[in-house]
Structures are given as C-alpha cells and as structure tokens.
Amino acid sequence: MPRPKTAYILLFRGVGGATQLPVAPLREALTEAGFENVATYINSGNAVLRTHLSREKVIATVAKLCEEKFGFTKAIYAPTLEEWDAVIANNPFPDFEEGKHVHAAVLDGIPTKEAIEALRKHAVEGEAIELVDNVVYLHTPFGLGTSKLGEKFDKGIGVPNTARNWNTVLKLQELAKKAAG
Structure with a gap:
C-alpha cells in the first residue's frame, strides 16, 4: 500500500x-x-x-x-x-504583528545553550531570540539587516539553518x- x-x-x-x-x-x-x-x-x-x-x-x-x-x-x-503548523503555533512572539521583524530559522540540529546565550548578548533592548524544538525565533523590531543579533546569527548559532520572516512563514x-x- x-x-x-x-x-x-x-x-x-x-x-x-x-x-x-x-x-x-x-x-x-x-x-x-x-x-x-x-x-x-x-x-x-x-x-x-x-x-x-x-x-x-x-x-x-x-x-x-x-x-x-x-x-x-x-x-x-x-x-x-x-510541522510548519507547529512552527507557527510555537511562536514565542505572537504579539508582534510586524511580520518582517519576526523570523523563524529552521535548524538542522540543536544548538548549544552557550551558542544561544552568546547570541543573546548581541541583542539590543527590544530584540529577542528563543529556541523552540528545532526552530530559533528572532524578534528584531528595528530590522534584521541592521541588527547585530541578526548579523551574528548564522555563524553564531553553530548549526546549519535557513530563516524566513513571519510574513513568508x-x-x-x-x-x-x-x-x-
């Protein structure tokens, strides 16, 4: 069958x-x-x-x-x-309607707690990063392109990934x- x-x-x-x-x-x-x-x-x-x-x-x-x-x-x-429905349901930033300022990065592996904490140190006030299952969520209210957290994310997370903004999600x-x- x-x-x-x-x-x-x-x-x-x-x-x-x-x-x-x-x-x-x-x-x-x-x-x-x-x-x-x-x-x-x-x-x-x-x-x-x-x-x-x-x-x-x-x-x-x-x-x-x-x-x-x-x-x-x-x-x-x-x-x-x-699985995509779960990505949406697990969004730790549901209050932010601005879809281009929330990103979901699908991970090919689980990053270390140290990697997440190191990235968190690059966040300015209002920015945030959260890991839920195999997805990292980024909230960058001033734009991902101008964010130090956004700039450091890909290498800093330590596992292969691909990210999409919330509008695309x-x-x-x-x-x-x-x-x-």
Missing part, C-alpha cells in the same frame, strides 16, 4: 544575491518530476508540493533536480505542513494547505 500523500514546504538555503533559483522553471521542473500541486513563493527559495515520497526521498529528488537544472547545490529543508502555510488538497 503506498504511503499517504504529504504536503511539504521546501526551503532552499542561501537563495538571493548571486544564488538564484528561478521560480517558474523550478515550479515546472518539480511538476515534471511528478510532484503534485506545486507552488512557489517569491524568488528567495520557497516551494510547496504534495507527494507520497518520504522526506528523505523528496530532498534527494529535489536536490538532484536543482543541481542538474539550476546548478543549485546548497541545503534544502522539507518540513511537512503539520504564514504565506507558505497558506500555500501548503492548498497543496495538501
């Missing part, structure tokens, strides 16, 4: 600047590879799809396709819709719900 179909959110690490992953060709390539209900969101490495494949097979298939068609070789994360949930059917 085949596995039930699952909606996955694909998060491509490091898209932007010199690394591009064009959304229309990506959408076409994923559909041609047999994935269902494929959608992409903005040109920064986000897609949703539905499949009966396991997460490992989804990542392997998408990684091979992206390398062959686009020369993209960076990490790909594939949380399920249910919510949009990806909406797209994944549609993909789930």
Whole structure:
C-alpha cells in the first residue's frame, strides 16, 4: 500500500544575491518530476508540493533536480505542513504583528545553550531570540539587516539553518494547505 500523500514546504538555503533559483522553471521542473500541486513563493527559495515520497526521498529528488537544472547545490529543508503548523503555533512572539521583524530559522540540529546565550548578548533592548524544538525565533523590531543579533546569527548559532520572516512563514502555510488538497 503506498504511503499517504504529504504536503511539504521546501526551503532552499542561501537563495538571493548571486544564488538564484528561478521560480517558474523550478515550479515546472518539480511538476515534471511528478510532484503534485506545486507552488512557489517569491524568488528567495520557497516551494510547496504534495507527494507520497518520504522526506528523505523528496530532498534527494529535489536536490538532484536543482543541481542538474539550476546548478543549485546548497541545503534544502522539507518540513511537512503539520510541522510548519507547529512552527507557527510555537511562536514565542505572537504579539508582534510586524511580520518582517519576526523570523523563524529552521535548524538542522540543536544548538548549544552557550551558542544561544552568546547570541543573546548581541541583542539590543527590544530584540529577542528563543529556541523552540528545532526552530530559533528572532524578534528584531528595528530590522534584521541592521541588527547585530541578526548579523551574528548564522555563524553564531553553530548549526546549519535557513530563516524566513513571519510574513513568508504564514504565506507558505497558506500555500501548503492548498497543496495538501
């Protein structure tokens, strides 16, 4: 009996600047590879799809396709819709409506308490960082790009990760719900 179909959110690490992953060709390539209900969101490495494949097979298939068609070789994360719902439910900063100032970073491993504490020392008043399960949440009310906490985050956290602002997190949930059917 085949596995039930699952909606996955694909998060491509490091898209932007010199690394591009064009959304229309990506959408076409994923559909041609047999994935269902494929959608992409903005040109920064986000897609949703539905499949009966396991997460490992989804990542392997998408990684091979992206390398062959686009020369993209960076990490790909594939949380399920249910896991993404938990990312949203676990947000420790629900009072901040400003979606571009709250970020969720999906981690490939759990950082040390020391890494979190070292990053926390870079936060100015009003900024915060919290770890919940395998996601770090950042609140940077003055903007991530101007934040010392934001600047130090990627190297300082000590584990591979990919982050999205809260507006994108919510949009990806909406797209994944549609993909789930």
